[in-house]
Amino acid sequence: MRAERRRGALAASVAGRLMRLPPAVTRDVRVTRGIRVPMRDGVVLLADHYAPAGGGRPPTLLVRNPYGWDLPIGLLYGRLYAERGYQVLVQRCRGTFGSGGTFEPWVQEAADGRDTASWMSGQDWYPGEFATIGASYLGYVQWALLDDPPPGLRGMVVQMGPHEYARVTWPGGAFALDTMAGWASMLSHPKRGPVRDTLRQLHEKRRLRRIAYRELPLGPAVARALGRDHPHLDAWLAHEAGDDPYWSASDHSAGLAGHPGVPVLLQGNWYDAFLPQTLQQYALLRAGGAAPRLTVGPWTHTAIGRWWPAFMTDSLDWLAGVFSEPEPEPVTGHGVRPGREFVPERRAVPGSGRGAADGTAEPDPVRLFVLGAEEWRGFDAWPPRALSRRWYLHPGGRLDPSPPPPSVPDRYRYDPADPTPAVGGAWTGAGCGPRDNRALEARADVLTFTTDPLEADLDVVGEVSAELYVRSTLAHTDFFARLCDVHPDGRSVDITDGLIRVRPGSGAAGEVDTDGVLALVLELAPTACRFRAGHRIRLQVSSGAHPRFARNPGSGEPTASAVRLLAAEQEIHHDPRRPSAVRLGVLPSGG
Template structure:
């Protein structure tokens, strides 16, 4: 359930399908929501929230970013990206958002009803459209509230050598089919999940979109062809300009969001440039309704105050939900100071301890791409099963190693970047390494806290560093820490087939035998920013 600030009116007006012609002659369509009355303030002086969306003006997002904000005393201009829901041109993901966004703001400046300050708002792709114009935003833009997003959006999913299959496949399906009859209902009921799951089993990966849609998706093929470092994306990557943004920014994200790490980096870039940004991180996953409510609250409280020329209510720059104890806490910075690094060593027999490893044989397991280690919970675009989940069924598999600490004698508070250093050997030229930190309660239930996966080209005994997603979590007294080590998390990440073929076109499957070393010369460990 959403927790929104109270409405000031239930009487709102909406003008639909307003044409906005941009520089190259394409006409975008927009809806204008407004409160019917404004308690003595001229309507044209009310702040305006600009939302630019590739997902259309209807559904829950349309209600939340349209009517719900208008009921709280602000104009809303909801603009549909080109090529979507009646806007002219062709939708090319992440393309044109800078030029179309700046043209929209120029158009807005000429409207007689929009003489108040402007707030940029929106979630996920909507949030990316904010970053696309942020560094060049005109003076009437007084605030922006990016939620579950990144200044480079999909590029965060395109690390060299690996492919975030689940997110990219689901996004392509959603955007390709969203204008079909009953598409929203089918999505909410999960009626197409079997079709998407079947497509994700396709090899090579270049055939996934054709198996799913019956034709190629240009965007899907681009993501396979060009990783995040390729100059191909230079005009769509706005991360280098984040420090130049002078508009006040309040970022909202969740500990289980797919863009968490990038959004924290955007915040740090603003802070390093002296921009005094705000950051809120809750216990949310992508599209979690509670996170949506927090974003709307920042728009109508903090953003609206700045748009009116007022000083917002004071609060700390960083507000984090500390999981495990269910508490909101305020900090001066990210990452917070006062959390020195603790090394917890992987030990033989599945132990996890603070001391230096004695001589011990390696732990071994086998990864078979024909029976890939499944992904359970964690960051997901699809609303089916994201976030913290019971990992006990996963941990029973022979291809998942677990290393578990003794029972904690006192609470252990972990806040910041969690890192794993793992020494391994493998008998194939390529493998993946997935590391996950879990909280094991008194009943033995194992809940995922944070994780990540890297692709490895092993060269004999190889040291591998895995930066798990950041977290804020208290492991309670009586609980235990657990580290999972495996070689995959499918379909969240595409299978590593173990050969020398390129990821996008690989079809030959190889079974990989792996050894995890944990002796005095190879002290595999997880590094926790922690205090008791």
């Protein structure tokens, strides 16, 4: 036991130095492993308890996760927070890493979370209240708990956690192939240890790219690539429509709007696939009367070494505020009076526009890292007040504030047998994030429209959309739009993008005129970016980003079983009657 404590303290010390974390309160952490937590149906889930060795009843954090291993989950959420004054229960979700039952994504999380909270109330170390914390699926389980909040839930720190999975799985109507195939692979292969699991996942990623992302039909190709069936992935592929009742079990939107009494800290990243949901969560909570705090950084979902230090510092500040507020009344029937022997110190947080949260000033409720400016800025709310401005597509690849002149449409051919590749962007695969797009833009199936060099800095903060008038030779096709920051040296760096799948009767398209031209509105992910003087704004238009999105075969066949690939001839119109444009939210000068 002492050797384990020493090893754990050494690992935490190294992690703290590498990530420049706030200083630890103690290095002596007591870890109790394999705690058995009974559920209402008799299933037993396993958990590890991390606490400062000094005893007492410090503020409690609950982490529920399907990924299990002490590295990195136990280190990052258990030991590092325990060293800073918290006790943390890190539980393994049903059917994962020794916990009983069968793991079915999102099905049991609400009930299991409430049962775990009820069990905690009977433990002698429990102070009568707790907060939850975690990223990705560890954030999703928190939204499930909010549907019917248990007594004692004082706050939630949701880091890039979706609250429903229909739009995660089928964003814009196209299957999020690489993200969901990679997640299904993580969930389904045997667990042999963090190092061996990571190596196996890397090997399977390569096989997915070499086999599953090239061969058809897609469903069987994934099974061939990985050498086993994937029931979760098969089910996700089988339910394409966002309004399919299959997805209702994953949707916790109602809980967000219905429980304003639970404080929430939302943490997201501009290059995270779940960013639109993070911002929607903010809007739902505000509409329900809550006052969430929001932090958005510049990183990707998987760049944990980059976002963790900022998010942990941010969460420590916020949690200290939550647990330093007046204590609630005792929870009846639980046999434990709320109380605490230790309240963590509030710390300064990078990115606050009003200084440290140390009693001298309140942190900004919304803190955004502004791309291009490479700085944090504070705002009172999201989205901040901005001017909605259009830049119109013109012939010759120009993007201009003035409406377009009479012109013929631009054309390109999209061939799903040679799909337009994914380069950069907000997803979880290799090559995500900000990337130089010049090689992609040189392809014949990608159109670009670019402004003249800007005369002054332009701050784009808020919603982004592309209003496109399009025509295709196929009834089933995709359109993809991307906003880029073009540097003086020619680099074209992606800022945000979005895709929409067009199919008859889907409602994705707007009005169709007598010439068969469709009016589309592509909702790109919101952003905060400063386009500096001398830079140019560019809009890309294409029909895919594979394997981030499963290619549209053009035949109308289901994504899982499609075998026919049909090429589409695409038109983008830009004339006074059909003025295609990109709409940006621009902060007033000095705003």
